[in-house]
Amino acid sequence: MDIIKELGVRGIGSYLKRIVEYMLNEVKIVYNEFNIEIEPSWLPFFIAVSTKNGISIKDIAELTNVTHSAASQVVNCMKKKGFVKAEESLDDKRIQYIFMTNRGKDEILKLMPVCDTIKEVVENRFKNTGYDILEIIEKMENEIKRGSVSKEVIKNVIEKNKNKIVIKEYKTIDIIQNRIMVDLKKGSQLIAAEKNGVYVGSLIYKDNKKIIVEYEEIVDEFYKKDVEKILFEAIIKKSINKKYDIIYAEVEPKNFELLNCFYKKGFKAQEYINNKILLKYEI
Numbered sequence: 001m002d003i004i005k006e007l008g009v010r011g012i013g014s015y016l017k018r019i020v021e022y023m024l025n026e027v028k029i030v031y032n033e034f035n036i037e038i039e040p041s042w043l044p045f046f047i048a049v050s051t052k053n054g055i056s057i058k059d060i061a062e063l064t065n066v067t068h069s070a071a072s073q074v075v076n077c078m079k080k081k082g083f084v085k086a087e088e089s090l091d092d093k094r095i096q097y098i099f100m101t102n103r104g105k106d107e108i109l110k111l112m113p114v115c116d117t118i119k120e121v122v123e124n125r126f127k128n129t130g131y132d133i134l135e136i137i138e139k140m141e142n143e144i145k146r147g148s149v150s151k152e153v154i155k156n157v158i159e160k161n162k163n164k165i166v167i168k169e170y171k172t173i174d175i176i177q178n179r180i181m182v183d184l185k186k187g188s189q190l191i192a193a194e195k196n197g198v199y200v201g202s203l204i205y206k207d208n209k210k211i212i213v214e215y216e217e218i219v220d221e222f223y224k225k226d227v228e229k230i231l232f233e234a235i236i237k238k239s240i241n242k243k244y245d246i247i248y249a250e251v252e253p254k255n256f257e258l259l260n261c262f263y264k265k266g267f268k269a270q271e272y273i274n275n276k277i278l279l280k281y282e283i
Contacts, residue, residue, distance in 0.1 A: 027118060036110055037081065043115065045074045049084055050108055054097035056089075083107055165200065165226055167234045168192045188214065191234050193227050201227040203235060211239050213249040216258055232265055239283055249279040 004011040004018065027040040038046060048063040049055055061071035075098055078084045083104035089095040100108070126133040169191055192202045200223060204215040213235060218224050239247050249267055251259050252275065259277065267279035 023122075030114060030118065034110065034114055036107065036114060038083065038107060038111065039077070042074055042078060043111075045071065045078065046083070046104070046108065046111070049075075049078075049098050049100050049104070054087070054099050056095055056097055060098065078104070163195060163223075165193050165195045165223065165230050167230060168194060191231060193231055195223060195227075201231060203231045205235060207238075207242070210244055211235065211242070211247050213247065213262075216261065228261060228265075236283060245283050247281045247283065249281070250276040251279065252276055 004014050007014075024040045030036075031038070031040065044064045045060060048060045051063075052059075057068060057072050057075060060075065061068045064071060075084060075086075079086065082101055084098050085101050086096040086098055089097060169189060188204055188206050190202055190204050193200050199219065201218040202216070203213060206212045206214060216228075216231065218227050235247060239245075247267075248270075249262050250273075251262060253259070259279075262279050262281075265281065267281045270278045270280045272278070
């Protein structure tokens with residue numbers, strides 16, 4: 001199984017990166033065969049510098065469609081290899097113009113015939129797909145850059161999380177939304193449900209080699225079923241993590257509503273202990 005393919009659009013970045021890395025590696029093998037010393041990823045920058053007799057980093061960045069910082073980084077690498085040189089502008093010393101050195105010009109002469117052949121081979125591979133790959137990539141890039149993807153994702157996640165009920169755990173007396181929770185007895189723990197940051201219900205339980213549910217409260221009637229379901233799922237998950245296969249509940253006989261709630265969930269009455277009905281649920 002290819003996880004990146006299975007992810008579909010969610011893994012598009014990794015998918016494209018994998019293709020690019022493969023192509024760059026293949027081109028590097030070709031360059032090594034013909035003693036071409038530049039890095040495959042430098043090619044657009046080499047072409048940009050060779051188009052003018054002196055070009056600024058700003059213009060290189062615009063021609064290659066990268067940031068000024070990225071262009072400057074590649075140019076510095078090319079300078080260290082002796083392929084290009086920088087000269088200050090006579091009008092503004094803050095601006096440097098990049099020129100191709102004689103070594104760079106010699107490299108271009110070796111490079112271009114090889115690049116032309118690479119182009120022919122890759123174009124033939126693309127034709128075999130039955131699609132105009134470059135056109136598709138261009139359209140994809142334009143659509144991706146149509147607006148901020150990150151802002152759209154963040155906005156959509158926030159929208160989806162509205163009215164989502166989340167679970168929080170407590171082991172001491174706590175105040176949630178100005179509501180004082182019950183004083184938890186020793187060994188007792190509380191799972192609280194919140195919706196949009198507002199307390200909507202809770203469940204109290206003991207965990208002493210087995211989970212015993214002692215209390216349940218739902219304050220949001222509109223979301224009652226959802227809150228009960230999520231609280232119950234949380235206690236089941238906790239039991240499974242503890243490798244328990246049974247959940248118990250202790251309910252006073254007069255609490256008909258809570259008893260009925262547990263019965264609906266599949267709890268079954270076992271015995272009467274300390275003025276409470278002991279119920280059992282098998283996971």
